[in-house]
Amino acid sequence: MATKFKGYMGNMLKVNLSTGEVSEFDVTDRDRELYIGNKSLATKILMDNQKAGIDPLSPEAMLIVNTGPLTGSNAPCTSRFNVSAKSPLTGAIGASNCGGDFGVQLKRCGYDGIVITGKADKPVYIDITEKGAEIKDASHLWGLDTEKTQEALSPKTGKLVIGPAGENLVKYACLISQERAAGRCGLGAVAGSKNLKALQAKGSKKIEAADPEGFKKAVKNWIDMLKSHPTTGETLPKYGTANLVNPINLSNALPTANFSRGRYEDAEMISGETLAEKYLVKNMGCLSCPIRCGRVVEVDGKQVKGPEFETLGLFGSNILNNDLTLINKWNRQMDLLGLDTISCGNSIGFAIELTQKGLLKSDLKFGEFGWMEQLLEDIAHRRGIGNDIAEGSRAMARKYGGEEFAINARGLEVACYDPRSSVGMGLGYAVSNRGGCHINAGYMIFMERTGPITMDPYSPASKAAWTVFQQNIFEAVSASGNCIFTTYAIMHKLLHKINKRGLLSKIISKVLGVSGLAMDHTAMILPWGMPMNMPVMIPHSLVIGKLTGMKMTLGKFLQAGERGYNIERMFNVREGAAQDTLPGRFMDEKLDPKRPPLRAAMAKMLPGYYKVRGWDATGVPKKKKLAKLGIGISASK
Amino acid sequence: MDKPEVTVRFYAALRARAGSDEILCRAANVKDVIRHLKSSFGTDFNRVLNSCHIFLNEENIVFMRGVSTRLKEGDTLHILPPTGGG
Numbered sequence: 001m002a003t004k005f006k007g008y009m010g011n012m013l014k015v016n017l018s019t020g021e022v023s024e025f026d027v028t029d030r031d032r033e034l035y036i037g038n039k040s041l042a043t044k045i046l047m048d049n050q051k052a053g054i055d056p057l058s059p060e061a062m063l064i065v066n067t068g069p070l071t072g073s074n075a076p077c078t079s080r081f082n083v084s085a086k087s088p089l090t091g092a093i094g095a096s097n098c099g100g101d102f103g104v105q106l107k108r109c110g111y112d113g114i115v116i117t118g119k120a121d122k123p124v125y126i127d128i129t130e131k132g133a134e135i136k137d138a139s140h141l142w143g144l145d146t147e148k149t150q151e152a153l154s155p156k157t158g159k160l161v162i163g164p165a166g167e168n169l170v171k172y173a174c175l176i177s178q179e180r181a182a183g184r185c186g187l188g189a190v191a192g193s194k195n196l197k198a199l200q201a202k203g204s205k206k207i208e209a210a211d212p213e214g215f216k217k218a219v220k221n222w223i224d225m226l227k228s229h230p231t232t233g234e235t236l237p238k239y240g241t242a243n244l245v246n247p248i249n250l251s252n253a254l255p256t257a258n259f260s261r262g263r264y265e266d267a268e269m270i271s272g273e274t275l276a277e278k279y280l281v282k283n284m285g286c287l288s289c290p291i292r293c294g295r296v297v298e299v300d301g302k303q304v305k306g307p308e309f310e311t312l313g314l315f316g317s318n319i320l321n322n323d324l325t326l327i328n329k330w331n332r333q334m335d336l337l338g339l340d341t342i343s344c345g346n347s348i349g350f351a352i353e354l355t356q357k358g359l360l361k362s363d364l365k366f367g368e369f370g371w372m373e374q375l376l377e378d379i380a381h382r383r384g385i386g387n388d389i390a391e392g393s394r395a396m397a398r399k400y401g402g403e404e405f406a407i408n409a410r411g412l413e414v415a416c417y418d419p420r421s422s423v424g425m426g427l428g429y430a431v432s433n434r435g436g437c438h439i440n441a442g443y444m445i446f447m448e449r450t451g452p453i454t455m456d457p458y459s460p461a462s463k464a465a466w467t468v469f470q471q472n473i474f475e476a477v478s479a480s481g482n483c484i485f486t487t488y489a490i491m492h493k494l495l496h497k498i499n500k501r502g503l504l505s506k507i508i509s510k511v512l513g514v515s516g517l518a519m520d521h522t523a524m525i526l527p528w529g530m531p532m533n534m535p536v537m538i539p540h541s542l543v544i545g546k547l548t549g550m551k552m553t554l555g556k557f558l559q560a561g562e563r564g565y566n567i568e569r570m571f572n573v574r575e576g577a578a579q580d581t582l583p584g585r586f587m588d589e590k591l592d593p594k595r596p597p598l599r600a601a602m603a604k605m606l607p608g609y610y611k612v613r614g615w616d617a618t619g620v621p622k623k624k625k626l627a628k629l630g631i632g633i634s635a636s637k
Numbered sequence: 638m639d640k641p642e643v644t645v646r647f648y649a650a651l652r653a654r655a656g657s658d659e660i661l662c663r664a665a666n667v668k669d670v671i672r673h674l675k676s677s678f679g680t681d682f683n684r685v686l687n688s689c690h691i692f693l694n695e696e697n698i699v700f701m702r703g704v705s706t707r708l709k710e711g712d713t714l715h716i717l718p719p720t721g722g723g
Contacts, residue, residue, distance in 0.1 A: 230650065230685075230688075230718065230719070231719070231720055231721045234650050235649055235650055235718065235720045235721075235722075236721070236722060238649070238650070238653070239649055240722070241722035241723060242722075243649050243720050243722055244720065244722045244723065246648050246649075246715075246717065247648070247690070247717050247720060250690075250692045250695065250697075250715055250717065251697070252695065263695060272649070273648065273649065273652060273658075293722070309722055309723060310723070415723070416723075417723075438723050439723065443723060445723075446721050446723075450690075450719060450720050450721060451719050451720075451721065452688055452719040454690075454699075485721070485722075488721040491719075495688075496688045496718075496719060497684065497687065497688065498687070498688065499687045499688075500687060500688050500689060500690065500691075501671075501691075501703060501704050
């Protein structure tokens, strides 16, 4: 089915692995305008085409791999594609964004996405070309790690594969493309449940722009902006996401000994600075990315992807490990096995504390790691205690106890920021549709701790409105096929020049702290209240307009994000996975003796958040809100 | 009486500009340290310094008395540029 919009290829594939049938899957232009693409559009497809309450590892479950209009367009940071399904780890919406080369090649074949259902009777891979898709035998690939699988597929194709963890249905198995992961929510297990080892795509079709000159100019300005910004032009290229270890540690928010403390005395030894000084071979970027936050390190004489901040924390401070060499090695091992490092590290931290408290019999200990390499293999192959850890922290707590220190939200292991030192982050984790994900949460720690202008990280004031704003913009950016790291430039580089200890900085901080009411109204007046574009801070809407020919404005862009967030919430409501809570450790245990735990702040923020969202007191979107967003008007066939 | 000696630690982009992880400095309060740093390093360092978060030992000085926060012998001041990632 064609589309009137440029930037899209206008076709999606549908592959039924049970019957072997390959067909086209229709998406309307109305849905493209409403949901843009990637995770938001994928959730719309799941809502319209997948039955409620299904087992996410059953043949009838859908696995969607799709793109956004910007994917492969040569706009900066636009190799991003999406994998969506009902998460086998959480039972809620599962979506994971990846910067590997599969999405770009998929579009070059002429397809915006692929919807996979059924279960093959033997291991298979899907081979996509400009002529369509073929299901091919993957018996020779089954059991291989993610690198060997990619090497065994055709050269120069874009690939997306699972490792042994996905084959063995580890609940947080990921998919890997090049060395980039669609890491969270266990979507590798969904592929494994279908006997789907891999997808590969290779094409040469061009992605056209509606206004080629305007698009080219807007892209050039955007790249210049990212390169000249202190965060995207210097900190991330030089230190990667690992730059956060020291600031988060000083902020008393670095998970230490299974989130029982927020500071680690050896943080410097696992920091971005140490990584850059002692281990970094070079930096690297996804296709079309000028930021290049990726790290290349050497493991066993081979140059491989280095660890992200989350991995450094959860395999460093959170298990009391100060040896960066070990983290580099385990990070590599998990990528090969196809394990999400966040859920895996967090679940191991929980298992260690269970052992320490006598609730689990194992040899696991904080600070001693002779067992780690074997344990990672055992998790991926579901052997011994590894079989329990492969189920994730929520399932382990149900079996062994310790629910209050099983650090997950909605069943997804919480990322590497302790929310007791950033209360907005706590709100975000609790309400995040995919669970304890820092990005889907709204990443308020940037507004509260690490950004150029910050709000009081312990005050609930205005946090609901800013969390909604952040969540909506991340949702829209992801939907478009762009990397959320481009949003760091929303805090314009001029804000980095303001004297942090001067009057202006103090005034801005105070204004942010009392801006909740104004922000509430911002949400109410979308999209007509922002009928313009603002390329010096948020170039995304302008670039999408120039590429696609849609009449995109900042207001429409933010509202598309709001719509995506709401349809994800509706998916969770339908699946009975919409409880917005945090583990007892965050709610009731003090991290800092001078500061209360989160319960009181959450009691203030959560009702405010629902109000700003237009949701009822139980977190369900009201009919009026859904009608305003056009959700419920089913246009997908 | 001499002012107390404190350790000043630099991070990320600031560390690169200072050319070292840390320095020792005698200062009665945070303002003294900033003054000392501004006179010791170049313009580029000072430009980044302006926007930095400052922690005294383990507490952000915004929760203390800001630049007027008094220092004592053996204190460590951590100076970090704003950042993002995750």
